Amino acid sequence: MLHHKKLICLAVDDEPPALSLLEQYIDSVPQLELAAACNNAVDALAALQHHTIDLLFLDIQMPQWLGSDFIRTLNCPPKIIFTTAGSKFAVEGLEVNEVDYLLKPISFERFMKAVNKVMETHLSTAPTQNLFTEKESADPHLYFRADRKMIKVSLADILYIESLKDYIRVVTQTKNIITRKSISSLEETLPPQAFIRIHRSFIIALNKIDSYNSEMVEVAKKKLPISRMYKHEVGRLLKLEA
Structure with a gap:
């Protein structure tokens, strides 16, 4: 991520409470911007077509379509943080090279750790930045x-x-x-x-x-x-x- 640019995020989860929590977490971090929140993969695909997404928070276990299967349909997927209710589903993420996975219920501290990993790998030409020391954050x-x-x-x-x-x-x-x-x-x-x-x-x-x-x-x-x-x-x- 460039020093002056936010990470544009898309959150996808079929469970309303989990989706709402992701929205709250994203909104609370100055370096993140939520482009859209979707409760199914079809709406997520439309959002990806209308927005340039840097970071995708994606539920692995969704009705009709696993999150990992959805990612395989994308030619140039963004950075991915999978969310899952069970660690047994996390192995799905290993096959599509996710940055991290979050086990529900997701704590804010664990969310921050995953986002930091994305920031460190987002642009290899950019200096490594920690979320808490970004110049954009007036109050880490x-x-x-x-x-x-x-x-x-x-x-x-x-x-x-x-x-x-x-x-x-x-x-x-x-x-x-x-x-x-x-x-x-x-x-x-x-x-x-x-x-x-x-x-x-x-x-x-x-x-x-x-x-x-x-x-x-x-x-x-x-x-x-x-x-x-x-x-x-x-x-x-x-x-x-x-």
Whole structure:
């Protein structure tokens, strides 16, 4: 994707709730633009004829026509992210070279990870861009599910993230959010130039470091340990002395 151009998207799913969720997710990302949303392959084909589509979100298991079979009818298909209610259908995508597949119910974080993969492969001549660091995004952010709602958190506000077994605690300048998620899956969605993992239980924002040494990093008066596993990478970035 060019720096000033959005990815034009088409969403196709025969289930109204799933289609509505995709529309909401696409609309919430500044780098994406929804050209059309269709509940069947016939309407999707018409949309492809009327719009130049960069990215297609396509349900694999649709009545009468599998999404993978539909793709095989296209001469020049766009980038594809398959959606599926069962992982057994994901193998269909491997035969048509999809970028990723999303297992329903689709979380916003997993959606973002898939879109990032598309952005990295969209144009081989363009510099690799991460969705959260695009210049077009005035407020790079993530959404976390807590208290029965999705809570928006600006990346600039995050101090550090702590693993709590099956949950994580996102510590910001104004609040703490606890949500059911693994710290490793969150790490994959964070821009590496802004965040670093220092321990299996901690990820920190690099620009929030108050002090550090070879054993710990201090963020907002909280001393966080640097584990042996991550010491080399932390030392490389922070230029720690042995």
